[in-house]
Amino acid sequence: MSPHIKARVAAVVPAASQAYRRFFTVLGGLVLAAALSGCHQTVPQAGPDPADPGAKVPATGYRSTTASYQSMRPAAPAAWSGRGAGTPATDGDRR
Numbered sequence: 193m194s195p196h197i198k199a200r201v202a203a204v205v206p207a208a209s210q211a212y213r214r215f216f217t218v219l220g221g222l223v224l225a226a227a228l229s230g231c232h233q234t235v236p237q238a239g240p241d242p243a244d245p246g247a248k249v250p251a252t253g254y255r256s257t258t259a260s261y262q263s264m265r266p267a268a269p270a271a272w273s274g275r276g277a278g279t280p281a282t283d284g285d286r287r
Contacts, residue, residue, distance in 0.1 A: 240247035 240249060
């Protein structure tokens, strides 16, 4: 290996390793900050604590969705026999 290549490698490698070290230090700090920020409660809680089983909460009600159903059928359905007797047969109807 020629001396000028050795000199160039000797000058570049420490600078590159220092840049990588700085990059991973900053990256590690950002990851740590992001992980710890999830543990911090930023908004004050409104109302009773949901984790407290003895907390007073309003009662819930039940309303059926089909309780007010009314049949829209005016009369009982008629039999189907004789319904098509007054219509002319087409070629597709003959067997």
